Amino acid sequence: MPARWRGSLLLRLTLGALLVGVLATAMISGLLIRDAERETEARVRQVVLQDAVHGAAALSRRLVERQQSLQAAAQTVRDPARWDASSDAHPGLAVMFDDIFVADPQGQVFPSPNDDPPLGIPPGALARQAGFLTTVQEARPLIWLLQGDGISPGRPGAATAGSIAVFTQPVLRAGRVQAVLGGVLRLGRTGLMGDVVEAGPDFGEGAISQLLAVTDGQGRRLVAGEAAPGVSPEASAQWLSEALRQWQAQGSPVEPAGVVWLDGDQIVVATGIPGPDWVVWRAYSRAVMVAPLDVLRERSLRWALGTWAGLSLVLLVYLGWQLSPLARLERRVIALLDGRQAPHEGWPIARGEIGALSATLHSVALALADKDSENRQLLERLESVMAAAPLGLAFLRGDRLSLVNAEMARLLGYEPRALSGLPARVLLADAGEADQVLGAIQGALRTGQAYVGEHRFLRLQGSSFWGQLHASEVRPGEPEAGMVWTLSDITTQVQSRHQLEWSATHDALTGLLNRRGFEERMARFVEGRQRRPTALLIIDLDHFKPINDSEGHPAGDAMLQAVAAALSEGVRTSDAVGRLGGDEFAVLLEGCPPQWAQRLAQKLLERVQAARVPWNGRVLQVGASIGLAMWDERMGSAQRWNHAADQACYEAKRSGRATVRCSSAEALDEALPG
Numbered sequence: 001m002p003a004r005w006r007g008s009l010l011l012r013l014t015l016g017a018l019l020v021g022v023l024a025t026a027m028i029s030g031l032l033i034r035d036a037e038r039e040t041e042a043r044v045r046q047v048v049l050q051d052a053v054h055g056a057a058a059l060s061r062r063l064v065e066r067q068q069s070l071q072a073a074a075q076t077v078r079d080p081a082r083w084d085a086s087s088d089a090h091p092g093l094a095v096m097f098d099d100i101f102v103a104d105p106q107g108q109v110f111p112s113p114n115d116d117p118p119l120g121i122p123p124g125a126l127a128r129q130a131g132f133l134t135t136v137q138e139a140r141p142l143i144w145l146l147q148g149d150g151i152s153p154g155r156p157g158a159a160t161a162g163s164i165a166v167f168t169q170p171v172l173r174a175g176r177v178q179a180v181l182g183g184v185l186r187l188g189r190t191g192l193m194g195d196v197v198e199a200g201p202d203f204g205e206g207a208i209s210q211l212l213a214v215t216d217g218q219g220r221r222l223v224a225g226e227a228a229p230g231v232s233p234e235a236s237a238q239w240l241s242e243a244l245r246q247w248q249a250q251g252s253p254v255e256p257a258g259v260v261w262l263d264g265d266q267i268v269v270a271t272g273i274p275g276p277d278w279v280v281w282r283a284y285s286r287a288v289m290v291a292p293l294d295v296l297r298e299r300s301l302r303w304a305l306g307t308w309a310g311l312s313l314v315l316l317v318y319l320g321w322q323l324s325p326l327a328r329l330e331r332r333v334i335a336l337l338d339g340r341q342a343p344h345e346g347w348p349i350a351r352g353e354i355g356a357l358s359a360t361l362h363s364v365a366l367a368l369a370d371k372d373s374e375n376r377q378l379l380e381r382l383e384s385v386m387a388a389a390p391l392g393l394a395f396l397r398g399d400r401l402s403l404v405n406a407e408m409a410r411l412l413g414y415e416p417r418a419l420s421g422l423p424a425r426v427l428l429a430d431a432g433e434a435d436q437v438l439g440a441i442q443g444a445l446r447t448g449q450a451y452v453g454e455h456r457f458l459r460l461q462g463s464s465f466w467g468q469l470h471a472s473e474v475r476p477g478e479p480e481a482g483m484v485w486t487l488s489d490i491t492t493q494v495q496s497r498h499q500l501e502w503s504a505t506h507d508a509l510t511g512l513l514n515r516r517g518f519e520e521r522m523a524r525f526v527e528g529r530q531r532r533p534t535a536l537l538i539i540d541l542d543h544f545k546p547i548n549d550s551e552g553h554p555a556g557d558a559m560l561q562a563v564a565a566a567l568s569e570g571v572r573t574s575d576a577v578g579r580l581g582g583d584e585f586a587v588l589l590e591g592c593p594p595q596w597a598q599r600l601a602q603k604l605l606e607r608v609q610a611a612r613v614p615w616n617g618r619v620l621q622v623g624a625s626i627g628l629a630m631w632d633e634r635m636g637s638a639q640r641w642n643h644a645a646d647q648a649c650y651e652a653k654r655s656g657r658a659t660v661r662c663s664s665a666e667a668l669d670e671a672l673p674g
Contacts, residue, residue, distance in 0.1 A: 048267055048284045049258045051209055056256065056271035056280045062192055063275060066096045067141055070169040070183050077102065077171045080179035081110050097167070097183035105136045105177050119164065119184045121146065132180065135168040139177050142168050143276040145216060163187050163222060165276070187222050210283045212240040212268070217254055217277035219244050239283050243268040254279060325354045333361060392487035395474070399424050399438060402482065411467070411489055413460035429456035429464040441471045445483065448476060454490065466494040507579045509557055510564035518578030518586055522638040525590065534590045534631045535597035537604070538645040541583035542623035542657045555615045559622060566607040571600070594630055601626050601660045609658070625652035629663035
């Protein structure tokens, strides 16, 4: 064999794979045994199902025989009152039933020769039994269970509820039910149930079927089973309870072909008997029936494990010997990463692929050492630049911080090392906005542009500040190279801007919207073309000028503030309240029908009149005149709407003040010249 093949790692691993093939063979044998076990279990299920169906079919035949005998006897009933239902007169029926009776359609039983009522049925009880009534009403034979209210508890040997079966056969004359012939049968472990309660066939190794119970279609027990040898009654009851639960979950099927469930090591079969809708429940020991296969599987598993252990040891020793140079190479690479050994020392010499890999890693280690030296120098220079920068600087890879300067750490309240590795989203004060901001940054960088935005940032201590964020890629077009963030605190500028914006649209004295702010609010409504009803109120104060003249402007200002407070408290938070100038106010009521708008205007009038300002021993107060105009599409603009409300306010002044006037159709026409 050539030397290059003797040193080939591929050849050595191939030999090892051949050894592993032996183990695979053992595993396949185990799988085949498992398949055989599954097939055997399927056959077992088929056998036990056939056994259960056979037992239930025998019971069904016995029921049919009794129904047919009762039907033949019904043909002999000419006069129900005189028909002899005694066992002496009908010995065949006496063999099949515990008692025979004849009753009229109203449920009255004709007296028997000994004047005793039928077994377990007191006088008058038949009329209350649903099975008897169905036989009379539908004129068809029926098998039903005697319910509790029909049992004679005082009679010796009376059965418990549901343990007595009643066979009823209508006696027809001219198509009508003249009488009902009935047979009464006590259900038990003998007689009718003899074939069912007997133990099933022996499947070997003591695997004999066991009757759990016979129930009706609602799961009520008619005949109790008897525990098989070695099985406790509690275990049998538990199997039956679990099988009943699954049976009811499937809709309580009465299936003559049988239904099978697996409960642990027990196979439970439910076989239905149509007609009376009874169900026969039997159990079979799965563990005993598949015991021979379990023994075979255990033996095969022991052999497979032994073979696997031996081959594993051989393979471990062989590969360990062949790959020992690779282990030395691994230790040398770890020493290189730890910096415990110089890059040019200690590399193992080997043949084949491992030797080539060792030589390649040696060359890479030398190149990395040179590159690492250059990187350290660059990093030292970069850290010096970042430390001197007046802005917060950070390098990010992916969405995590990898390097930050002292100013960035100071702004965020962290130690510089604590920020390294943190996800960038934790820096934003609004967690719900984080994904949106990061997405906007990535979107800008993908288009080759830098991102600039103002956002609230969160300090470690829990406080927040407004910062201006600038983000750009380290190398444009190469996202994997990372990006650079610069951050500056602009909280003061943002607060000043917000204050200026507020002052431009609000009245400094009352805090309400000023004329400009109120008109902008009206314009937004009109441009939005809202279709919901909206009202505009123009409010002009009555008797305000005398306050200014007699008490001075400070008193007038206090009165205006009191009126502003009364108006603001009397409307919804969604409504707009403004001071248009002097003693003139306005209210915009969006989504307010005319009737509500008039009521609210009246309440606002009362609030203004109720406003009081104590001043130099006096109590100052004013009145108000209010004009109301509902928005109409014909107006077309906020100016015409305002004119209509002004006209209504003027009308309120002219009519005596202290009142509310609504814009009329004539006023609307005046507001729409031409």
